[in-house]
Amino acid sequence: xxxxxxxxxxxxxxxxxxxxxxxxxxxxxxxxxxxxxxxxxxxxxxxxxxxxxxxxxxxxxxxxxxxxxxxxxxxxxxxxxxxxxxxxxxxxxxxxxxxxxxxxxxxxxxxxxxxxxxxxxxxxxxxxxxxxxxxxxxxxxxxxxxxxxxxxxxxxxxxxxxxxxxxxxxxxxxxxxxxxxxxxxxxxxxxxxxxxxxxxxxxxxxxxxxxxxxxxxxxxxxxxxxxxxxxxxxxxxxxxxxxxxxxxxxxxxxxxxxxxxxxxxxxxxxxxxxxx
Numbered sequence: 499x500x501x502x503x504x505x506x507x508x509x510x511x512x513x514x515x516x517x518x519x520x521x522x523x524x525x526x527x528x529x530x531x532x533x534x535x536x537x538x539x540x541x542x543x544x545x546x547x548x549x550x551x552x553x554x555x556x557x558x559x560x561x562x563x564x565x566x567x568x569x570x571x572x573x574x575x576x577x578x579x580x581x582x583x584x585x586x587x588x589x590x591x592x593x594x595x596x597x598x599x600x601x602x603x604x605x606x607x608x609x610x611x612x613x614x615x616x617x618x619x620x621x622x623x624x625x626x627x628x629x630x631x632x633x634x635x636x637x638x639x640x641x642x643x644x645x646x647x648x649x650x651x652x653x654x655x656x657x658x659x660x661x662x663x664x665x666x667x668x669x670x671x672x673x674x675x676x677x678x679x680x681x682x683x684x685x686x687x688x689x690x691x692x693x694x695x696x697x698x699x700x701x702x703x704x705x706x707x708x709x710x711x712x713x714x715x716x717x718x719x720x721x722x723x724x725x726x727x728x729x730x731x732x733x734x735x736x737x738x739x740x741x742x743x744x745x746x747x748x749x750x751x752x753x754x755x756x757x758x759x760x761x762x763x764x765x766x767x768x769x770x771x772x773x774x
Contacts, residue, residue: 673729
């Protein structure tokens, strides 16, 4: 009888010890889980904080009424005194004062391709907007008159006074070793070059800078060098440029649509698992 009682007591002690051991292990596992979750939460908070620090909210500016893209002006029609198209704008020449001084045009047969290239002072033409909303120029000349204008000869290679040479060119920064691409020039209706639109090499968005930050230097052989009087860090602080408000709206719509599609795919996946 005593032997049976001793055996029972020993068994009770063993079960009690096992229960305590299991409880300790469960508590340790729960502690490890809570610690891991806290660490993950802290890491996520740090990532969000870093994201907020790395992605400041930049000002966004748009092409305002009365200002024009030089890229759109090139290719515009020149309408003569009789209301007929007599030439096509081939280029714009910007002077040292930041003013469009000369309109280079093509006239004659196949004016859009290989007509005669001539030039006229910007002040001789009047800017207008045609029915489709595109810019055009009018001038009190006939087709015969404009074909008698002296031909235009470009001075050397890379004549960066011409917007066609400037747009699409990669320019070095004067205050850093980086460079950026000039994507457009914004001019007023009276021919003042107001802004240069420069592609941000880091963030990949167009930035608007004052045209006076564009420097063109010419050597003895009339070959030009173009530079941006700033640094890449300065460019990052400039406002983001968009031609129209819809550019941002369409981008947002596309992102929203993508998010919606992704969410729909996840819902379909969950539904299939539930049915399975």
